[in-house]
Amino acid sequence: MQLIVLWDVDHTLVDNAGVSKEIYASAFKALAGRDAELPAPTEGRTDRAIMRDMFVQHGLQVPGWESAQRALEEAGRGREEDLRRRGRVLPGVQEALKVLAADSEICSSVLTGNIAANARVKLGAFGLDALLDMSVGGYGEDSEDRARLVDSARARVHAAHGLAMTTPTVLIGDTPRDVRAAHAAEARCIAVASGIHSVAELRAAGADVVLPDLTDTEGLLARLRAAPA
DSSP: OOEEEEEOOBTTTEEOTTHHHHHHHHHHHHHHSSOOSSOOOOTTOOHHHHHHHHHHHTTOOOOOHHHHHHHHHHHHTTOHHHHHHHOEEOTTHHHHHHHHHTOTTEEEEEBOSSOHHHHHHHHHTTTGGGGSOGGGOBOTTTOSSHHHHHHHHHHHHHHHHOOOTTSOEEEEESSHHHHHHHHHTTOEEEEETTSSSOHHHHHHTTOSEEESOSOOHHHHHHHHHHTTO
């Protein structure tokens, strides 16, 4: 079996304990020259969309993406200690990532709205980056549309490992946006109720599988093995 598994980061792998909101607020201030009056609208959005929406809701001109990306990178740099002190790895995550990393038939990477630099900060804070092939993920700088990140990741997997673009792909995430992105890209979605959305909400969104958490490693592997079928 060959399979691509793409993990969401925030509230699926780690609880960032508000550090993400602080990064967006800091990037906004650097670009706008004043504090944000409203919090960043996150919940499964990409960094491109989040930064755009912050400026729109404040009635300001949206900056160019290159400037926004630089501001986000600067705001995220060095936040590892804050993440370790305040945040946490979610239950079952390390065990699941270790098992997938040891399976030569599975390419395990990320599908996140975060820009790559900040995804590395968040996962590196807890040593999770070493358990994922971060070089072939789909990231927030790739597109404003989360569904397009799936093909970004597939193209990188194809270039790095030779796997076909049609290789079965599973997204693991915690929001209805993850579900919609997966299905729009003809992938399957395992939704985990580890964020703000309940099992019932994720089922209603159309997730192929819904789990309360990631503590049942064997159960997760069984569902992944069934994905190509």
